[in-house]
Amino acid sequence: MKRYIVHRLLQGVVLLCLVGTxxxxxxxxxxxxxDLMLPEDATPEDRVSMIKAxxxxxxxxxxxxxxxxxxxxxxxxxxxxxxxxxxxAFFSRLPNTLAIIPWSILLAxxxxxxxxxxxxxxxxxxxDRAAGTVxxxxxxxxxxxxxxxxxxxxxxxxxxxxxxRMGGPEHYVxxxxxxxxxxxxxxxRLVRSSMLEVMESEFxxxxxxxxxxxxxxxxxxxxxxxxxxxxxxxGVFVGNLITGAIITETxxxxxxxxxxxxxxxxxxxxxxxxxxxILKSILILSINLLVxxxxxxxxxxxxxx
Amino acid sequence: MGHRQAxxxxxxxxxxxxxxxSPLQAQTQKGTLIFAVESLAAQTMDPILxxxxxxxxxxAAMYDALIGFNIEKGGTGPGVAERxxxxxxxxxxxxxxxxxxxxxNGDPLTAHDAQFSLRRQMAPNSLASAAASFxxxxxxxxxxxxxxxxxxxxxxQIGLPALLSRAVAAEGAIMPKAYIERVxxxxxxxxxxxxxxxxxxxxxxxxxxxxxxxxxxxxxxxxHFKELHILLVPEESTRVAMTRTGEAGIASIGPESMIGAAxxxxxxxxxxxxxxxxxxxxxxxxxxxxxSPVANPRVRRALSxxxxxxxxxxxxxxxxxxxxxxxxxxxxxxxxxxxxxxKWSDDAFRYDPVLAKKILTEEGYxxxxxxxxANTALPGTQxxxxxxxxxxxxxxxxxxxxxxxxxxWGSFAPLVRGDQALLAGGASMYRTVxxxxxxxxxxxxxxxxxxxHLIGDKTICEAACQAFAAVYKDLLAERDPVKRTALTxxxxxxxxxxxxxxxxxxxxxxxxxxxxxxxxxTAIPGRHELGDVFERIPRPDEAPWKK
Numbered sequence: 001m002k003r004y005i006v007h008r009l010l011q012g013v014v015l016l017c018l019v020g021t022x023x024x025x026x027x028x029x030x031x032x033x034x035d036l037m038l039p040e041d042a043t044p045e046d047r048v049s050m051i052k053a054x055x056x057x058x059x060x061x062x063x064x065x066x067x068x069x070x071x072x073x074x075x076x077x078x079x080x081x082x083x084x085x086x087x088x089a090f091f092s093r094l095p096n097t098l099a100i101i102p103w104s105i106l107l108a109x110x111x112x113x114x115x116x117x118x119x120x121x122x123x124x125x126x127x128d129r130a131a132g133t134v135x136x137x138x139x140x141x142x143x144x145x146x147x148x149x150x151x152x153x154x155x156x157x158x159x160x161x162x163x164x165r166m167g168g169p170e171h172y173v174x175x176x177x178x179x180x181x182x183x184x185x186x187x188x189r190l191v192r193s194s195m196l197e198v199m200e201s202e203f204x205x206x207x208x209x210x211x212x213x214x215x216x217x218x219x220x221x222x223x224x225x226x227x228x229x230x231x232x233x234x235g236v237f238v239g240n241l242i243t244g245a246i247i248t249e250t251x252x253x254x255x256x257x258x259x260x261x262x263x264x265x266x267x268x269x270x271x272x273x274x275x276x277x278i279l280k281s282i283l284i285l286s287i288n289l290l291v292x293x294x295x296x297x298x299x300x301x302x303x304x305x
Numbered sequence: 306m307g308h309r310q311a312x313x314x315x316x317x318x319x320x321x322x323x324x325x326x327s328p329l330q331a332q333t334q335k336g337t338l339i340f341a342v343e344s345l346a347a348q349t350m351d352p353i354l355x356x357x358x359x360x361x362x363x364x365a366a367m368y369d370a371l372i373g374f375n376i377e378k379g380g381t382g383p384g385v386a387e388r389x390x391x392x393x394x395x396x397x398x399x400x401x402x403x404x405x406x407x408x409x410n411g412d413p414l415t416a417h418d419a420q421f422s423l424r425r426q427m428a429p430n431s432l433a434s435a436a437a438s439f440x441x442x443x444x445x446x447x448x449x450x451x452x453x454x455x456x457x458x459x460x461x462q463i464g465l466p467a468l469l470s471r472a473v474a475a476e477g478a479i480m481p482k483a484y485i486e487r488v489x490x491x492x493x494x495x496x497x498x499x500x501x502x503x504x505x506x507x508x509x510x511x512x513x514x515x516x517x518x519x520x521x522x523x524x525x526x527x528x529h530f531k532e533l534h535i536l537l538v539p540e541e542s543t544r545v546a547m548t549r550t551g552e553a554g555i556a557s558i559g560p561e562s563m564i565g566a567a568x569x570x571x572x573x574x575x576x577x578x579x580x581x582x583x584x585x586x587x588x589x590x591x592x593x594x595x596x597s598p599v600a601n602p603r604v605r606r607a608l609s610x611x612x613x614x615x616x617x618x619x620x621x622x623x624x625x626x627x628x629x630x631x632x633x634x635x636x637x638x639x640x641x642x643x644x645x646x647x648k649w650s651d652d653a654f655r656y657d658p659v660l661a662k663k664i665l666t667e668e669g670y671x672x673x674x675x676x677x678x679a680n681t682a683l684p685g686t687q688x689x690x691x692x693x694x695x696x697x698x699x700x701x702x703x704x705x706x707x708x709x710x711x712x713x714w715g716s717f718a719p720l721v722r723g724d725q726a727l728l729a730g731g732a733s734m735y736r737t738v739x740x741x742x743x744x745x746x747x748x749x750x751x752x753x754x755x756x757x758h759l760i761g762d763k764t765i766c767e768a769a770c771q772a773f774a775a776v777y778k779d780l781l782a783e784r785d786p787v788k789r790t791a792l793t794x795x796x797x798x799x800x801x802x803x804x805x806x807x808x809x810x811x812x813x814x815x816x817x818x819x820x821x822x823x824x825x826x827t828a829i830p831g832r833h834e835l836g837d838v839f840e841r842i843p844r845p846d847e848a849p850w851k852k
Contacts, residue, residue, distance in 0.1 A: 035718030036684060037356050038434050039474070040737065041749035044756050049437030053430060081347045082510070083354050083432075092510060151546045156569070163546040164538065166512065253538040255511030262539075263511075268715055 001296065008292065012285040016278060020071065023277045024064055024270075032056070033080045033268040054080055067274070076278060077271030081263075086275030089260060096166060097249070097256030101241045103176040105234070108183030113230070115184070116191025117223060123196065131188060138185035143244075147178040147251035164252035175252045179245060183237055190233055194226035201225075228295070235291030239284035334518045336844055338530040338823060340835065341538040341553035344685075345514065348537075350497035350505055351490070352422075352478035353431040358685065358834065360475035363535050365836025366516050367409075367499035369525065370477035371400065371419060372470035374837060379578065379637035379830030380741035381470045385414065385479050385500070395461035395782050396444075402452040403524060408481040409504045416454035420446045421482035423456070426475075435474050461782035463789070467639070467742035471837065502528050502840040512537055518840075526840040529824075529847060533839055545569065545817055554822030555835070555842075558815045560622045560688050566817040574826075575625045576814035578635040579739045579833040582692050584608075584678075585750070585806040587721075588729030590761050590770070597730055598674045603664050605804035608732075610661035611703045612696055614654060617810055621691045625815060628654060629808035631801045633737040633746045637830050640789040641743065646797065653801070654808065661703050673704025677731030680709055681717040685833075686736055692809055693734040721756060735806070739831030743793055744780050750806055752777065759805045769803050825849035 034050050051057050058066075070077060076086045119131035154174060155163040162171050198204060199222055207217045245258030257276065264273040346359030355364055373384030386400040406414035426433045427440050442465075444457045456465065469477035479500060485493045497505050502523040503516035514535045518528035536553060538544045544556035549569045558566055563573050589599045598604045618626045630636070630650050636643050665673065678700075680693035690711065697707040712720070720727045737746055750757045751773050753766045761770025776799060780792040800806065814833035824843030827850065828835065835842075841850050 031715035031719055036715060037432065039357060040683070040735075041746045042434055042756070043438055043749070044754075045441060046434055046437045047756070049440075050432060050434070053432055053436075083347070083349060083351075089510070148540075148542045151543060156546050156549050159550065163550055163552055164543050165536065165552075251540050251543055253512075253536065253540070253543055255509065255537070259511060259539070266715075 001293075004296070005289070005293065008289050012282075012289070015285065016281055019281045020068075020274065020278050021064075023274050024067060025060075027268075027270045027273050028060065031268050033270070036267055037081075067271075071278075076275035079264075079272040080269045081267050082269075082272070086272045087279065089272060090257065090275055090279050093255060093257045093260045096254060097242060097245050097258060099166075100172060100175050100179060100245070100248075100254070100256070101238060103172060104180035104183065104241060105237060107176055107180035108187050108237070109230075111180075112184040112187025113191050113223075113227075115188040116226075117195055117218065119188065119192040120195035120199065121218065128192075131192070135185035135188045138181045138183075138188075141181065143178050143182060143247040144251060146181055147174065147248060150174045150177060151251070164254065166254060175248050175254055178251070179241060179248045182244070183241075186233065186237065187230065190230055191223075191226055194229050195222055198222045198226045231295055232291060235288045238287050242280055242283060334520075334528055334531040336530050337532040337534055338555070338839060338842060339534045339536060339553045340839070341536045341544040341547050341556040343537075343539055343541065343544070343557055345511075345535070345537045348508060348510060348514065349494065350508060350514075351494045352475055352480060353425055353428070353433055354494075355432075355475055356434055357471070357473070357475045360478060361471045361832070361834035361836045363514050363836060364475070364478065364499075365471055365501065365834065366503040366533060366535075366839055367497065367501040367505050368478040368480070369406070369414075369500045370469065370471045371422075371479060372466050372477055373525070374470065374472065374829050374832065375637075376829055379635075379739075379832065380639050381467050381472060384470065384477070385419065389466055391463070391784055395463070395784055396458055398456045398458070398462075398465055399449075400454055400456070402454075404452055406500055406524070408484065408498050408500045409519065410481065410484055410498045412481055412483050412498075413451075414479060414481075414500050415451040416448045417451070418479055418482045420448050420454050421485075422478060422480045423469075423476070425480060425485075426478075433474070433476050435468060435476055439476065463781055463783060464742045464744055467740070468745070470741070471834075472832065473740050473742060473745070502526060503533050506532070523840065525837065528840040529843050545571070548817045548819045548822075551819055551822055554819050556817045558817045560625055560815060561691075562817070563623045563625060563815055571817040572820055572825075573625075574816040574818055574828065576816075576828040576830070576833060577627065578637060578811055578831040579814040580686055580812040581629050581633065581635075581737045581808045582686070582689050582810050582812055583629075583632065583735050583737065583806055583808045584693075584696060584732050585735050585757075585759060586732050586804075587725050587757075587759065589759075589805060590765055590767060591729060592765070594730045598668070598670055599676070599730060599732065601668055602802070602804045604668050604670065605807070607661040607664035607668075607703070608700060608705070609654065609804060609807045610657045610664070611705075612654075612699050612809060613656040613658075614810055615656065616699075617692055617695050621688065621695055622810060622812065626810045626812050629811040631797045632750075632806045632808055633740075633743055634797060635739050635811065635831055637739075637741060638743055639741045640786060640793045641797070642790060642794055645794070649801075650808075658699075658703055665703065670704075673706060675706045675708060676700065677708045677710070677728075679712055679717060679720070679728060679731065679733035681712040681714055681734050683714055683736050686812065688812075689734050689736060696734075696809060736812075739833070741831070743796070744777060747773075747796060747800065748777060751800055760800075760803050769799060773799050821845055 034047055079086050079089050082089055115131045119128045122128045151163045154161045161173050207221050245256055246262050249256045249258035250262055261276050264276055347355050349355055352364055369385045371385050373382045375382035387403040389398055389400045391398055402416050408414055423446050427436055442458050442462055444459050446456050448454045467473050481498050484498050502519055502525050504519055506515040506517050508514045516533040518531055541562050545562055545566050547553040548556040548571055567573050586599050594600045630646050634641055634646055678697055680690055682689035697709045700707050749755050751760050753761050753763050753770055761767055776792055776796045783789040783792055824845050824847050826842045828838050843850050
């Protein structure tokens with residue numbers, strides 16, 4: 001197991017180096033922050049001065065080596081627009097994003113898993129199709145549209161919930177639904193197919209032969225085994241949520257990492273963008289590693305191989 | 306005079322003073338004004354780290370600028386400096402500071418603070434957009450006494466006061482010298498101190514900035530609300546929804562949301578003259594395009610005649626825009642004969658597709674020609690893309706085969722630099738923002754050594770380019786208002802005749818207002834941002850603010 005973890009960690013380091021390099025060069029292909037900071041009547045002289053003040057004046061390779069050198073010391077640079085260490089900016093916003101993610105996953109699992117089971121138990125009939133429709137809707141409805149629709153109905157028309165921004169529990173409802181809706185489909189489809197596979201297995205037949213009630217067979221034996229792949233997916237979903245929160249956070253004016261990413265892209269804030277992507281990568285790699293380790297404990301076959 | 310009489314006299318004086326003071330105290334500063342805005346830019350409270358839009362949107366609440374606004378007309382007016390004058394040789398500006406001003410920490414605001422602030426804006430670590438230009442043009446800043454200081458420039462800089470107002474740049478913000486020297490820059494950024502009508506309370510990154518009204522009267526106006534919260538809400542639909550639900554009192558919106566906001570029971574405020582959307586031709590003077598239709602000013606004029614500006618105003622801007630003045634000119638532009646040019650513009654910018662087609666035929670293009678047209682929108686004016694699309698469609702109707710390409714601004718801006726290879730020989734969308742002074746914006750587009758160099762560059766500068774350079778030089782040094790107006794007219798005329806940068810519409814700034822949360826007010830003409838208006842906005846139960 002230790003060898004496995006060390007191997008995965010080394011893989012992660014290589015991956016991070018690649019991500020850092022790609023982000024550094026690709027980011028700079030998209031333009032220059034100075035163009036967005038200077039007014040229309042700025043002189044070439046003003047431009048040169050600002051480029052120098054921001055430390056963007058050296059050749060690209062030199063900037064890259066400075067970036068690598070600083071990154072090795074844990075310094076991912078200074079945000080161009082905010083003039084704040086990029087890591088500090090990231091970690092100041094991360095808790096806001098993490099505040100909605102668990103609730104979104106909980107919502108998605110709470111709806112998606114029962115729907116998946118119901119669909120599997122009613123394979124091919126109306127209930128299966130209804131669950132499938134819910135799943136397709138969840139995937140096909142853009143988060144942007146869903147968010148605005150929810151705001152219109154529950155905030156503007158009914159006046160039950162706030163339109164956005166962080167605040168008390170009532171502020172969480174609409175962003176959590178918007179973020180979680182996409183995942184419902186994923187959980188539902190995965191549980192459905194996994195359940196169908198498990199329900200055909202020998203141990204389930206044995207359980208039935210032994211005379212166990214259908215409720216126990218399905219919800220205890222089948223679902224427990226069917227949830228193993230869900231565990232893997234859970235790791236992927238958390239990663240997706242951290243990166244996919246951009247739309248939800250923009251619509252609901254939620255000051256999280258997603259919106260920070262959006263701002264970094266729009267304003268060509270390279271150091272901030274690099275830091276966000278690298279730190280997100282670390283976060284996602286760590287979550288995936290954790291899930292793999294958990295998976296190995298849950299399913300002994302993984303450990304053996 | 307006996308002791309009793311002295312006490313009575315003192316009490317009488319105090320009661321008079323209290324009577325004069327208390328109505329101001331009583332009528333103001335209750336409740337919270339909540340303003341939802343699409344961007345808080347760098348969200349820093351240090352003026353040297355913020356560009357003009359951010360400065361004018363939220364920093365303006367707590368920092369006063371050296372030069373203020375003419376609330377009536379929209380040009381410059383008294384600010385921290387109540388008056389200013391230029392020396393005979395045109396090289397030294399003397400600014401007279403308004404007496405009795407104080408920073409929020411109680412320190413008096415003096416000429417030393419103004420000198421310190423300008424020097425700080427020009428420092429190497431400053432991100433002020435005109436820092437380099439200031440370093441080049443400003444020779445010295447000298448304090449004569451607590452209320453007077455002089456700025457000496459290398460060459461005559463007639464437009465310097467306008468540059469020190471928020472209408473043009475952020476460089477006029479006045480910061481507290483003694484406080485910054487005492488606590489250091491980092492602490493100043495954490496606990497900023499200004500002299501404006503609002504005192505900084507807190508800033509939540511990516512979310513909001515909160516201010517509290519200063520207690521006494523302020524020369525800019527005494528705030529009616531007790532607190533001011535500026536919320537960052539990037540999505541326009543959410544801003545409108547928040548205003549409808551009362552979570553915000555005022556929200557910045559675009560023209561596309563105006564009808565929906567009005568239907569939802571909100572009031573819509575339009576601020577006139579905040580920008581001009583225009584189309585402009587790149588490198589049309591270059592030898593490579595000698596035989597190209599875009600090299601011909603008559604063809605360029607024909608393209609202007611093919612644009613139905615009223616249609617764009619009615620359908621793209623939902624009626625909230627107006628016919629433009631010539632390039633970079635607005636009704637409030639200083640040293641500019643607005644009435645004369647209004648008449649000229651109404652004729653020159655008319656819709657006449659028949660004449661447009663006739664001109665094309667006369668110039669040898671009866672079947673039109675192919676034109677590369679780069680469509681883009683500068684930050685804050687996304688509706689430019691719709692205008693560009695409409696323009697391309699109108700050109701198509703007179704036979705021009707428009708090759709339309711859409712660019713996000715960050716990708717478009719680099720194309721403007723250097724040899725402009727991807728733009729030269731074609732046209733693009735562009736804009737000018739509302740500002741009281743003209744020369745600097747003209748220089749940025751038409752000077753041979755400018756970044757855009759629309760009518761000539763350092764190697765090819767023909768008649769129009771040379772004439773522009775001469776007029777521009779004279780204009781910078783001209784002190785006499787009448788002669789300056791005449792020179793401005795000449796400069797506008799020269800550029801207009803080239804038809805290289807042609808206004809399409811004069812745009813406005815738009816705000817949705819919940820009448821239950823904020824009273825009626827008008828903005829300063831040409832000033833899109835409300836940073837200098839918040840203190841004048843009445844509460845819903847108060848009489849409307851009138852200029």
